[in-house]
Amino acid sequence: MTRPLRTAGGVLLIVVLLCAAAALGYVETHAARSPASAPARPSTPTGAGASALDSAGAAPASTPAPPGTAVRPSALARRLRPALAAGALGPGVHAEVIDVLTGRVLFGNGSDAPGAPASTAKLLTAAAVLATRGPQYRITTRLAYVASGTARGTLVLVGGGDPTLTAATGSTHPAYPGAARLASLVRAFRATHRHVSRIVVDDAAFAGPTVSPAWDADDVPSSYGAGITAVMTDGGRASPGAVVRSAAPDLAAGAELAARIGSPHLPVTRGALPSGARTVASVRSAPVSTLIEQMLQESDNVIAECLARQVAMVEHDPVTFTGAARAIRAVVQRRLGVRVGAGMVDGSGLAASDRLTVAGLAGVLRAAAGASDSGSGSPLGALMSGLPVAAWSGTLDDRYVSGSARAGAGVVRAKTGTLTGVSTLAGLVHDRGGRLLAFAILADRTGATPQAEAALDVAATRIATCGCG
Incomplete structure (x- = not known):
């Protein structure tokens, strides 16, 4: 059975953040890639207003919405559903999009049906260890x-x-x-x-x-x-x-x-x-904040499992796989107010039997982004800054570089997830109306991984380029 090359986006696109992410020089911890074979990528991340040209030179996908207008769920659904129906994603597609500011669910498809999250489960581990140990804790x-x-x-x-x-x-x-x-x-x-x-x-x-x-x-x-x-x-x-x-x-x-x-x-x-x-x-x-970024950038399973055990220590649970998973679930529900069910069995998402909902994943992202934007000195900021940036860093550095997903380059910040037959993506975007949206897409009956990942990237780009006011 084929295992993942990298097991298993945006908050304010401040140039300082992006330069910092690039400067950290994270090491590829799963499979070596030849720089010569990597597709070309933009010299700098593109902004949310970048022209959404596909490889055939099509016109921009949408026009910007007037600032402050609310997203119309029906308009978002018309843009997103065709992308989620891509054959490469298979029949088991779950998706949810949430307005971070209001908490309003703008799109839902199987939101409460558990599926295999792969490495998007690391988002819960990151949130839980930041909420318990804090970003400055050192081991x-x-x-x-x-x-x-x-x-x-x-x-x-x-x-x-x-x-x-x-x-x-x-x-x-x-x-x-x-x-x-x-x-x-x-x-x-x-x-x-x-x-x-x-x-x-x-x-x-x-x-x-x-x-x-x-x-x-x-x-x-x-x-x-x-x-x-x-x-x-x-x-x-x-x-x-x-x-x-x-x-x-x-x-x-x-x-x-x-x-x-x-x-x-x-x-x-x-x-x-x-x-x-x-x-x-x-x-x-x-500091834990650095370990979180290293974990999320390169989807490092070993860091994830060790950090999960830090949560178990604080929560006085057994410092084991199952004890750590139980502690993470409890912290996410108690501290962030997000119900994630009882389907996690490890802290990395490497287990094929892990189960989470897209509602839970998007809810964790919304809670973390909302807390970080509140100006209250939230400890969850490292989760936001640690997310890979499309066509720029981490497990997204060689994605969003061509075709109809290119408009998402520098705009989508997201955690990837990959197992055999499973491709997932969960992150953050500012849409063309300036609204911060949290999204999670989980496909756990896919075909070939490269095609499934490309389809997920198109779907995330559709969210980012939506002028759906």
Whole structure:
């Protein structure tokens, strides 16, 4: 069974935001792409008023609506329904469009029918961890040492659930910019001049299986999936530049630690922090806001699952796949007022059995966008800035570059989702009347993925270019 290349848009299009997104230089964490083969894209994101010319040179799709006029649902439906009827999307298409300001549902098609969300489920994880931990929270990794007793000489790497801790050294680029470095822990330990007889990795911050029973057998190890452990380096990779991630990233991190202290042959085992161990050094991850953006930009499943467990910790739920999913659902309903049902079984959307509604997805986006626009210092701003921009960044960087979807370039900000037979898109646009709209489109009985994605892009562009006042 084919798995996703990238498992599975706009708030104010401020040039500063877009330049910042480009400058972050997010690393492709799923499948390498050749720059030479990528289609040309605009040198700068286009605005909402850009001419909607398709590849045949057709006239603009609509004329701008007078400012402040309300969207007529019937007019939006006339523009959107033909796009949703595209054969590539198959018969299982659900869609909803909401006016962010008023909360009015402008279009609905199967809005309350659960479907497989793929990686659009990460929107819920992002909202929940921002609402609980907050955007400035940093995850701590500790290095402890036992100086006496039967465990004397034991060096313990104690994980707090930071998926981005890097083993990169010198000029080697980490998998995630801004990551805490294992080398910093090693420097502090070497200053103690202690002898090491063995290395223990302490994963006690997480519980339950490291691989979800709802995932396919091919998902771990793969380029997009790893075992979910509280100790890991570089998103579960055995080395910073590795393509395939590890089924046992905690032990791989312990082996990296052994190599960095100059004793690569030391035994590395899992275990609890021994009695008498004392912390000798600690490092902290980049802020949660940065981790959220890295997760959303490249649809990183490992970051998503580790952040989901942060929600479970705060909510005092079991720090497992199911406990984290339950905690996320509770936070989204209690803090954002959005009912999302009980269909989530993980925090990434990688499980084919995950179920969400487009009403829930659009509702989370509306709540986050509304909170961010309220001027109240909402913690949910990182969700907005983390969304990929059409034809510009993240998982949308090579989409919206040609054909009738090109008018959405630089206008659509959205989270993608892809599994076998599933293509989803959920995000934000300003329409031609200046209204901020949240949308979610879920197709879970599709044909070929490239054609399904192209059809979704056309549909999102129809929303963005609608002069439906």
